[in-house]
Each structure stands twice: as structure tokens, then as C-alpha cells.
Amino acid sequence: MFCIPPRDTILAFSEFAWTLIQEAFGDLDPITAHSFIPVEEYVKILGPLKTGFTHSSRSKELLREVMADFGADLGLTYFDVPKLRVVPPASYLTAGLGYNYTPHRDTWYSAPQSQNNWWAPIRGVTDKSCMAFHPEYWQRPAVNTSSEFDAYEWNRSARRDAALYIKSDPRPHPRLTGSGPGSQLRILGDVGSILSFSGAQLHATVPNTTEQARFSFDFRTVHLADLIANGGPENVDSSSTGTSLRDYRRADTLDQLPDEVISLYDHGGSSDGVLVFDPSVLGVG
Template sequence: MSAILVDPQLSEGACRDALYSGSTVMLKPQVASKKLCAFAWQMIQDAFYPLHPEQAQHELPVEKFAAIIAALKPKFTHSPESKQFLKELFEELGWDPAKTYFDVPKLRIVTHSSYLTSGMGYAYKAHRDVWYSAPPCQINWWTPINEIQERSAMVIHPRYFNREVPNNSSSFDAYKWNAEGRKNASLYVNNDPRNHPHLQENIDLDWQVLVGRPGSLMLFSAQQLHSTVPNDSGKTRFSIDFRTINEDDILAHRGARMVDASCTGTTLPDFIRSTDHARFAEDIVKTYEVGGRAEDGVLVFDPGA
């Protein structure tokens, strides 16, 4: 049974179990999450100066806007400060940092209307992260950087957590995505031909729209079907998301039950331990691989390549 759990008094293990069962967890802003958002907002302001970032799209041609965020997003993602704030967050919440691995935090920028919906500003259609080759114990974390409303929020479709839905995940390979899809994101401004897995049938989706204050945290399973509310708020939305996995659950192959993922490869090599940034050993990674390794694929995406 799924539920929205608001600031639950649960141990880390009990919280993970609730997420694997389809519940969504909402946490109030933490000291570390507020520091992470403040750090990101300062970078955003510097990048768009002298324009206000939320209104910059009304002043800039879309090509210029896309060029700004093409430099901004990796600068934030790969900064040592971003990684340090995540470690501090896990410690603050009582999650064991020595067993918590994370994928580097991503800056998401969702513009108003259809100004930019490709490449660095890709507007995600309804999808599960497990269609992107995520392990079943992956937990997604999402936080707004600035004030948002229900017209520019994240939406969960919990009715379909354990129900198979039509999708194109069979054509997605994690290692080819590293070699091509992630590498070429900044090239696409007016259209996006990349192979994004998504829902492929017009079904009656339930909408569980969750709105929080800057720095608040929304946690949900990678098995959860989710999407972005079409932004018609009149301003650009800025948010941060990242993903975690627990070492014990990886070794035990625990997590949510996957019902319709047909992708190949695995994103497990992307994750680093929060204490020392170590990655999982090759023999562990191979236990999660599906379909072998494509010759033209890349195991770990290198943003400097």
C-alpha cells in the first residue's frame, strides 16, 4: 500500500522499505539541503547576471539561454561542494554515509511554456528510472531551489507502481547512453532525437502533485512512474535531483519489484560512496548487467571527454 509520508519517524532501513513498497516520503528542509540549494542558486545567479534567472528566458534568445545552462549544469554537478553537501545531508538524516552511494546531483531547469524542451532543458515525459537501467534499490531525491507551485512541480503516478505500462525501454542501453545521449545533450535546442525511455500509450494517469519549500526533499523509488508538470507558471523552475543506493541492498539484490523494464546495461558504475567516492567492484556491477556490454558503449560517463 502506497502513502505520502511526511517527515516520518523511521529508521533508514524502514524508510527504504516504505519507498520500495511504493510510498513517497516528504522531508522538511534540512540544514545541508538548504546549503546545497543556496550554493546552486548563487551559481545560477552568477551565470545569468545581470538578468533574474527565473525571468531570463523572456529576455534571451533560446540559443543563448541553452548555451548558459550548458556551461552551468556540469559546473554545479561536478563541483566538490555539491558532493560534500550530500554527504552532510546523509549524516544529518541518520543515513549511514559509508553504505550510501550517490549519483552526482543534477541541476534541472524547466522553462515556462515551450521555450526550451530539448537537450539541457529536456522536458521529461512520464517514465520510470528503472527504464534508464537503474537498479531496483535506487531512491530518487528531488528538491526545489526556489519557490514553486503546483503548476511547475514534480508529479508521481502511484497507481501504476506495480502495474505494467507500455514503454520503449527495450531500445535503451545505459552504456550507449553514456557514449552518445549524455555526451550530446547540449547539441539539441529545437528538437531532441535522443532515445529517452517513456510511456508509449495514452492512459489515464493519476496525478499526485507534491509541492514543497526550497530545500524540502521528496524521495521516491526508481520504479515509481513520474513526470514533470508542464510549466505554465510564467517563470523558469530550478530544482536539484540526485539518486542513492544502499550497499547492503545492492549486495542482497533488494529493492522495488520491477514489472516492465526491458533495458540493457546498468547505471551502477555511476554511483560513488559518499565517504570516499569509491565505486562498486567490477564483479558486483556484472551481477546487475543485462545484455552484456556494447562495443561502442561507455561504462562511466566522462563529462570532460
């Protein structure tokens, strides 16, 4: 894990996100809006806000600028579209669009072992509303339900239906079974900072016990050479099927990964599923 102090490119990305958040909530303060409106209304705000941020051309431009700032080769670096995370108090919403991720590795979600995760705070992040890491399980197997996760079935229904779930979330998120996650490390950062870590790290959402909502954004990157070489840490416990690699776009051209590279990771996916998620089902073109 790398904790990177504030940089202008990340601050610009965070402030762009915050502008969209403020516009979406209108006269309400986004940090405390949950105190004044029913959760059903809150979710109706989150839906277009989150998809609008993720699929905005400006988000992709800002992400490219962040990668260039870090010296990435934009012709070999591929990114997944950025995600806006909103975590209001756990007593208000923990499912669907405000899902609190239990301890997991991204590799359990059909991600490649070489995937790198990037996470940046926007507003409202405290030690009671941040992310937690469980370092005892770095390269140590953990019993989990990743065998029940298929990337193409996830694209077919689970991603589409997130806004339907408010009180509970029946989607097949991979989870630990049979034991706890061990010790916990919580990492905080100022606005404009960013956390970079392996997708194979065991991590989770800390249930928000404050009175304020937490806003952050994250994205994922892979390097073409790493994918071809099957790089990254050893797969110690992921049994998920399909692959998330069709979601990735080359940083400079937005081209998809070559088919021959995707095929290296395309194992056991559902023949009835959807290979590439279509955001138009969410009302976003």
C-alpha cells in the same frame, strides 16, 4: 514517497546551487531571463552551469552532509552525482538541457530496482511547474520503450549531445506507449525541503505553463546491502540494458562500487558503448 520538511543541510545545498545560478545569469534574473534572451543564448548559459554544479567538489561535500544528516551509513551508501534541473516555460524550451521528462521510471534508464531518488526545489516551483507522480502504476506494468535504452550507448552520445537539442529531442528517452499514465499527483515543497521516492515510481516533469523558470536539484542513492540482495520492488516492466551503477560513488571515500556488485546488474549492454560517462567531453575536468 516521503515529503521531508526543510532541513539546514538541504537549505545549504539549495542556496549553493542558487548562488551558482545567479553567477551564471549575471545581470539577468534567472527566474525571468528567458524573457530577454534568445533560447540559443539561454542554452549556452545552462551548459556550463549544469555541468559545473554536477561535478563541483562542493556539491559532493554538501550531498555527503545531507546523507549524514539523515543518518545514512556513509560506508555503505553510494550516490550518483547531483543534477541541476532548469525548466523554463514550455513554450520556450522543453528539449535538451531543458528536457521535460514524460512519464517514466528511473529503472527504465538502466537503474537498479533499489535506487532511491531525492528531489529538492530551489526556486520557481508551483503546481504548474513541478513533478507529477502516477501512483496507479506502482508495481503495475506499463507498456514502454525501455527495451530501446542502453546505458552504454546513452553514455557514448546522448549525454554528450544534450546541448545540441533546442526545438526537439531525438535521444532515446524511455517512454510510455499505447496508454496514458493514469491519475496524477503533484507535490510541492518549500526551499530546503526534499522529496524522497523509489526510482521505480512512475513520474514526469509537469510542462511549465507559468511565466517563470523552475530550478531544482536531484540525486540518487543506493545501499550496498540492497544491491547485493537484489532488493527493491519487483521489476514489472523494465527491459533496458547495461547499468548505471558505475556512476555511483561511496559517500565517504568517493570510491566506485565493487566490480563484483556491478557485475550482478551488468546485463546486455552494448559492446560499442561507453561504460562510464566522461564529463571532460562537456568541457569539465
